[in-house]
Amino acid sequence: MIYKRGDVALVLFPNGDLRTAKRRPVLIVQADNLGTGLGQTITAMITSNLARAGHPSRVFVSLATREGQQTGLLADSVIMTDNLVTILEGEIDRKIGIWSNMAAVDAAIKHTLGIRQTGRALAQSKNNL
Numbered sequence: 001m002i003y004k005r006g007d008v009a010l011v012l013f014p015n016g017d018l019r020t021a022k023r024r025p026v027l028i029v030q031a032d033n034l035g036t037g038l039g040q041t042i043t044a045m046i047t048s049n050l051a052r053a054g055h056p057s058r059v060f061v062s063l064a065t066r067e068g069q070q071t072g073l074l075a076d077s078v079i080m081t082d083n084l085v086t087i088l089e090g091e092i093d094r095k096i097g098i099w100s101n102m103a104a105v106d107a108a109i110k111h112t113l114g115i116r117q118t119g120r121a122l123a124q125s126k127n128n129l
Helices: 102-113 119-127
Strands: 007-014 021-028 040-047 058-061 077-088 092-098
Touching (some): 007 077
Antiparallel strands (some): 021 040
16 A cells, blocks of 8 residues: 555554564655655654653644544644654554644654755755756
């Protein structure tokens, strides 16, 4: 199955020690049709540990909102763009929902990676298209 940016999926997500893993939800953050020829997808971890909310690298998901209800998550959660993992497509169990506010995720990823889009950099990136 081909997954799209903004899909919420269940995957076998590696723990920090890279020796163990846990089944958990993730957000697909990789561009659609990236075309690298690699059978893998870049994802952001999703946690229900709300103590992790409130950081600019993280996006709060409230099930009280329409967009939160579309995620398929079972509880209010936090998308953690400071915990990105490349997952083999075969380790993705299934899509459980979608997250529609990718602008908030994009801002969080830019904070995580230290990307600052100034007017000049934005103009240069448009020229490179």
